[in-house]
Amino acid sequence: MTRLRLPPWLVLLLPAIIILAAVVLVPLVLSFYSSFTAYQLTRPETLWKWIGTFNYRKAAGDANFWWAFGRTVLLLTIALNLEMLLGLGLAVMVSKVTTGQRLLRTAMMFPMMFSPVLVGFQFKFIFNDNVGLVNNALQSLGLTDVAIPWLVDGHLALFSIIFAEIWTSTSVFAILILAGLYAIPQDPVEAAKVDGCTPWQSFRFVTLPFLMPFIYIAMAIRSLDVARAYDIVQIMTNGGPARRTELLWTLIGRTAYVDARMGYANAMGYIAILLSIFFTIYFFRKLTAARSELGMGV
Amino acid sequence: MAQVQLQGIVKAYGALRVVHAIDLDIADGEFVVLVGPSGCGKSTTLRMIAGLEDISGGALRIGDRVVNDLPPRDRNISMVFQNYALYPHMTVRENLGFSLKIAKRAEAEIAKAVTEAAEILSLTPLLERKPGQLSGGQRQRVAMGRAIVRHPDVFLFDEPLSNLDAKLRTQMRVEIKKLHQRLGTTIVYVTHDQVEAMTLADRIVIMRDGRIEQIGTPLEVFETPVNTFVATFIGSPPMNLLAGRIAGGAVELADGTRLPIPPGHGAAEGRAVTFGVRADNIMPVGHALPPTAHMAEVEMEVQLSEPLGTETLLFAMLAGTEVQAKMLNPRPVPLGERLRFQISLDKCHLFDADSGVALRV
Incomplete structure (x- = not known):
């Protein structure tokens, strides 16, 4: 009787291979497969109903899907840019503080410590048109006497969501940029002063180029975050009113679990992933360019 | 070009005084070397002249202006740092021309000044490179080039050669001396190396613990030291x-x-x-x-x-x-x-x- 003998390297790698297969490979293959079927959660037998690229073609022709796609890109663009500017400002200000800087740094991190779901609830309350803080404040100050429908009006609702998103995550930029500010060599900054730069010029021509790699890292991290935005939106508006704040993943989540059309949701999911991949590649290219610009190697 | 005058210059961090009311007159076109062991206040003094450190007391004049409260950009000085302090994201050409660009000079004028400085320091073949692609000696020359393009009133050198190897240091020492002979600009130069001080200086200022021990020509401080500190600090082997x-x-x-x-x-x-x-x-x-x-x-x-x-x-x-x-x-x-x-x-x-x-x- 000959026993099957596996090569040692395979035996040693087997635990890792089994775990990876169980948690990554199988779900990935299964979800990808199901995107080519008419799989519905409520009718398990549909998992075997092969419909080819129908789901993908359907998504490509689905206006709701593309609106959600576009809205996600819009949210991402606005939120990321504003967070970057605010985070940069915050980091520069904190870096100038001499006493109590540790405390400030810690306080700056607070918004990141809350669950996004709770932040969603909090802002849902703050922007509520009847009992919300914002309307109460505006009315008490006599600035308006109407109840502004922050979460009901389509444009205002998107604004409110962006506001909440920025509130939670500006500190990601602030912390990373602050780390960048600490890492900047002082010599070139001093050389710039002697070379005749105003404080703004030193910042613009010397400090900022040093910070760009840090900004792009923050951008890459946050672009993945925002591209999969779900919780805050789900809580604050549930994609409403009339799909005006529907993002990719609220749409996909609804399709998968409310409408139970898992096959179609998976197909949309795979298209949505392309967006994340695109932004990741884009920001990493930028990062590499900024680093080589500084002579930091590739 | 201008003379530099320090009158009772003090630097204090809170109660801690690191420079004790020093007086020093530097003539127009003179090459003065501040020398002393580390912690003697020589770099602090230079940085006060540059405007990178606040002056706690006394008066600093460059030319005939009191510049105590002027920011570095209004003092018309240029400085060469120990670690070169080049802008890593700019080419040699951009590094050299940066101060002129900031001063909003015309393109043609900048190009001319950069070409001229590059010529003087044999940097012409390196103009399109970035600092990361240069050797230590080349970086040091770029740093000097950046200082000379502006034709400042005063050059300040902060231990510019201490990061170079011995052979290169000797070579750059000669270049700095030649540069001074060619441009005739006032130079204040800080070093802890008494050989550099002896070879470069018109006058040496020997400092210890924030005070000036002796000021004199290299031969004066060598031949008639005022105390045992100067006697042992200047000259090798020590007295x-x-x-x-x-x-x-x-x-x-x-x-x-x-x-x-x-x-x-x-x-x-x-x-x-x-x-x-x-x-x-x-x-x-x-x-x-x-x-x-x-x-x-x-x-x-x-x-x-x-x-x-x-x-x-x-x-x-x-x-x-x-x-x-x-x-x-x-x-x-x-x-x-x-x-x-x-x-x-x-x-x-x-x-x-x-x-x-x-x-x-």
Whole structure:
């Protein structure tokens, strides 16, 4: 009787291979497969109903899907840019503080410590048109006497969501940029002063180029975050009113679990992933360019 | 071009004073070197002239303006840093032209100034490179180029050569000297290396603990040091110092060895003194010490010899103190050999034992 003998390297790698297969490979293959079927959660037998690229073609022709796609890109663009500017400002200000800087740094991190779901609830309350803080404040100050429908009006609702998103995550930029500010060599900054730069010029021509790699890292991290935005939106508006704040993943989540059309949701999911991949590649290219610009190697 | 005047300049961090009211007049076109051990306040002084450190007290004039409260950009100075401080994201050309670009000069004028500076410092083939692609010496030249394109009133150098290897340092030292001869701009140069100070300076300022110990030409500070600190800091190897007492019109060392008081010096009978003699002025008899008017002889036991080629450094014991002597026309010296040494008294010094101050009359 000959026993099957596996090569040692395979035996040693087997635990890792089994775990990876169980948690990554199988779900990935299964979800990808199901995107080519008419799989519905409520009718398990549909998992075997092969419909080819129908789901993908359907998504490509689905206006709701593309609106959600576009809205996600819009949210991402606005939120990321504003967070970057605010985070940069915050980091520069904190870096100038001499006493109590540790405390400030810690306080700056607070918004990141809350669950996004709770932040969603909090802002849902703050922007509520009847009992919300914002309307109460505006009315008490006599600035308006109407109840502004922050979460009901389509444009205002998107604004409110962006506001909440920025509130939670500006500190990601602030912390990373602050780390960048600490890492900047002082010599070139001093050389710039002697070379005749105003404080703004030193910042613009010397400090900022040093910070760009840090900004792009923050951008890459946050672009993945925002591209999969779900919780805050789900809580604050549930994609409403009339799909005006529907993002990719609220749409996909609804399709998968409310409408139970898992096959179609998976197909949309795979298209949505392309967006994340695109932004990741884009920001990493930028990062590499900024680093080589500084002579930091590739 | 301009003169620089420091009047009672003080630097204090809270209660801690690091520069104690120093006075220094630097003439237009002069090359002044601030030298001293680390922590003596020389770099702080330079940074105050540059405007990178606040001045806590006193008045600083560049040209005829008091510049205490002007930011660096309004002082018309340029500075070369120890770590080059180049802008890593700019090419050599952009590094050189940066200050002119900031000053909103015309493109053509910038190009001309950059070409000229690159020419002077042989940087022309490197203009399109980034600092990361340059060697240490090349970076240092770019840093100097960046300083000269602006034709500032004053150049400030903060230990510019200390990151270079010995050979390159010697070479760059010559280039800096040539640059000064060519441009004639006032230079304030900080170093802890007394050889750099001696070779470059029109005048040397020796600092210790935030105070100026002596100001003078390289030869003045070498030949007539005002105290034992300057005497040992300037010159290599450092001046030998022998503790003694004035007895019977001569310096009597601990073991009873008697040395005549050097000409030009004097002290009261019984006073505790320090006798100073450089290695160049104490040599074994028969080793071609140029005869001077006043000579003395001592006998010492040789403990160690360091052959350097043209000369040999001898380490010998005299009255319990190690003395370094030089031997021209070297020959092997067996350790423990007792030799007679000649001393040129005319080049020796006498200091007060407590204060270290030179006892000249």
